[in-house]
Amino acid sequence: MDFSLNEDIQFLKRNIREFVKNEVDPFAMEIEEKDEIPHKIIAMSKEMGLFGLSIPEEYGGLGIGMVGKCALYEEVGKTHNGYTTLIGAHTGIGTVGIVDMGNEEQKKKYLPAMARGEKIGAFALTEPSAGSHATNLKTTAVRQGDKFILNGSKHYITNATVADVFTVMAITNPEKGAKGITSFIVEKDFPGFKVGAVEKKMGLKGSQSAELFFEDCEVPIENVLGEEGQGYVNALKILANGRAGLAARNLGSCQKLIDMSMEFVEERKQFNVPIIEHQAVAHMLAEMAMDTEALRSFTYRVAWMVDQGQKVIKEAAMLKLFGSEVYQRVADKAVQVHGGIGYISEYPIERYFRDARITRIYEGTSEIQKNIISGQLRKEYKK
Incomplete structure (x- = not known):
């Protein structure tokens, strides 16, 4: 496996590192207070x-492979998670459907503007009755x-208030269950489409999610994404x-x-010595580093498999769960290392702690990932 990065990716990685440090981090508190990205x-x-990381160069994007994209995401992940999610949802689930399954006309129509960030993407699957049970959709398309x-609704849709292009799943043939779901590209200005109020969340301030409503929403037939019935x-x-x-x-x-924790434990003193010299604190830092390094290796292994065109259903579920x-x-250990200051909202530690919680829920709960993993294991052992 080769996780090496070419000079262009290394250059962009350095630029993003400086950008998030100098331009995004200083606005973290403002993002928290206003719940929007400046x-x-x-x-x-x-x-x-x-905004064009996932989009091929021929459509105006950077056309970066998964290993390179993960290297850049890693830098983006070091700043406010609301901003991170805005970028990640657009370049991930907001655009990859059109990139991978769109026809040539759809790609030419949508991807250049999405690569420039002129149009933001969002992914709309979840409904009040269809969260973990994703096949239990009620939104219909006739x-x-x-x-x-289209008639129905979606909720908890990331980027809903800023998105222009939505990948929407709806039932076209109720009798076929999962095989009766179809994907559509829906523009925010289509007749009958409406975005609801911003949902107030525990964390991820600045990453606005909201309900979507479809009331006799008119979607041209040419906006079917992929084959009819292949939406799930x-x-x-x-x-x-x-x-x-x-x-x-x-x-x-x-x-x-x-x-942040290493900087703090070297500066903070108790009993006349930096607290890193106390074994209880040192062990927490060691565990944080070990977990993070294991995640780094696993992330780039799966990214490499994606770039090789390998099937990664099981591995991707494992990685999402583990990550x-x-x-x-x-995040929990970072709060403990910082003590009282880690619990104060004026400092960033507690924000990361709140933001971390959603990662076990969105884009497939931890429990659903375990179902996927065990299901793939059963298939493998039956061969």
């Missing part, structure tokens, strides 16, 4: 090409002439592809927590 930061992100008419399969592919990227973002946050739980453990 327009200046979004504009600079567009100029750097961050063919009428040269259009499909498409959703699984899109989510599996994004899991290595999500793990890389978690990895960056873990590394940031270690960096989210490592992030939770590292």
Whole structure:
């Protein structure tokens, strides 16, 4: 396996590192208070090409493979997770469906603007009755002439308030269950489409999620994404592809927590010595570093497998599960290492702790990942 990065990726990685340190981090508290990403930061992100990481060069993107993309996600993950999620949701599940399953006309129509960040992408699968039970969709799509008419709703949709292009799953044939789900590309201005109010969350401030409503929403037939009836399969592919990227973002946050903790334990003194010299503290740092290094190796292994075109359903589920739980453990220990200051909202540690919690829920809960893993194991052992 080769995880080496070419000079272009290394250059972009350094630039992103400086960008998040000098341009995003100083606005972290403002993002928390206003629950939105400053327009200046979004504009600079567009100029750097961050919205086009997953999009091929022929459509105006950077066309970066998964190993390179994870290296960049790792840097993005070191800053405010609301910003991280805005970028990650767009370049991950918000665009990969069109990149991987869109026809040439769809790619030419949507990808160039999405690569420039002029149009933001979002992925709409989850409904009140279809979260972990993703096949239990109620949103319907009925063919009428040269259009499909969508009716229903989605909720907890990341990037909902800023997105222009939505990958939406809806039932086209209720009698076929999972095989009756179809993917659609829905634009925010389509008749009958409405975005609801921003949902107030525990963490991920700045990454706005909201409900979507479809009331006789008119979607042209040419906006069917992939084959009719393959929507559930498409959703699984899109989510599996994004899991290595999500793990890389978690990895960056873990590394940031270690960096902040190491700086703190060298400066903070108790009993006349830096607290790193106390074994209880030193052991927590050792465990944080060990977990993070294991996540780093696993992340790039799965990313390499993706670049090789290998099937990664089981490995991606393992990585998503492991990455989210490592992030939770590292964040918890970082709070403990910092003591009282780690619990104060004026400092970033408690923010990472709150943001870490969602990683065990969104893009497939930890429990669903275990179901996927065990299901793949059964298939392997039956061969």
